[in-house]
Amino acid sequence: MPKRRSGAPADLEEVRPRRFIIHNPAVGPTLRGAGLREGDRFTLTSERGAGLVGRLRNREFTVLTLADQVAALPPLPPVAPLGASFVHACAKNERLSLFTGVPPAWQPAPATAETNSVELREGQIARRRKGRGPSSYARVARDGLQPISEDAALCAGYALAAQHGPIAMTGSHTAEGYLLPDWPLPAAHHALLGRIAIRHADGWLIAPADRPLAHMLLANLGLLVAWG
Numbered sequence: 365m366p367k368r369r370s371g372a373p374a375d376l377e378e379v380r381p382r383r384f385i386i387h388n389p390a391v392g393p394t395l396r397g398a399g400l401r402e403g404d405r406f407t408l409t410s411e412r413g414a415g416l417v418g419r420l421r422n423r424e425f426t427v428l429t430l431a432d433q434v435a436a437l438p439p440l441p442p443v444a445p446l447g448a449s450f451v452h453a454c455a456k457n458e459r460l461s462l463f464t465g466v467p468p469a470w471q472p473a474p475a476t477a478e479t480n481s482v483e484l485r486e487g488q489i490a491r492r493r494k495g496r497g498p499s500s501y502a503r504v505a506r507d508g509l510q511p512i513s514e515d516a517a518l519c520a521g522y523a524l525a526a527q528h529g530p531i532a533m534t535g536s537h538t539a540e541g542y543l544l545p546d547w548p549l550p551a552a553h554h555a556l557l558g559r560i561a562i563r564h565a566d567g568w569l570i571a572p573a574d575r576p577l578a579h580m581l582l583a584n585l586g587l588l589v590a591w592g
């Protein structure tokens with residue numbers, strides 16, 4: 365019996381809505397009549413997709429759907445409420461931005477009356493730039509900026525924004541589908557949204573049938589999107 369390709373995450377992996385990569389040729393007989401196959405690519409055309417996945421799993425094959433991939437995203441980390449505010453003196457050519465939840469974005473830290481200083485609060489998530497150099501990320505503490513990765517910064521930023529309930533946001537409904545702004549996302553969420561949606565000049569374009577998947581992914585970050 366053929367075996368799964370080495371290093372593959374499943375026997376059948378959904379990489380776009382209703383489009384799969386076959387990592388194990390042994391799933392082939394079960395796929396017959398359910399869609400179109402070209403080499404190791406399979407497009408589901410049957411409306412009984414859940415039944416096909418169930419039959420494969422009953423035959424002890426591993427199927428990784430997009431819904432499975434969304435469900436496997438890690439939850440947001442625990443975060444403490446923001447602490448007291450204080451004045452931070454910026455270094456030469458240093459620019460600080462803070463992650464805000466509505467909308468999810470990096471916004472310049474508020475300036476103070478003191479020269480080259482900004483107001484910060486303990487626990488905020490900051491993006492730091494010096495001159496034309498690359499960005500770095502940090503958690504704000506009274507004794508300085510504690511370095512963290514970009515992914516950790518984004519996850520903590522969303523967790524802070526969602527502390528008091530879902531972050532209500534609005535997407536738009538166009539003739540092409542549903543349009544979602546290009547918000548900053550952790551790497552895993554960004555990569556998975558790239559499987560669900562299509563890049564658009566104004567963000568991400570989501571087909572009507574795939575909106576529930578996008579909702580699941582965004583809800584993992586505390587975002588509740590209504591479509592105008």
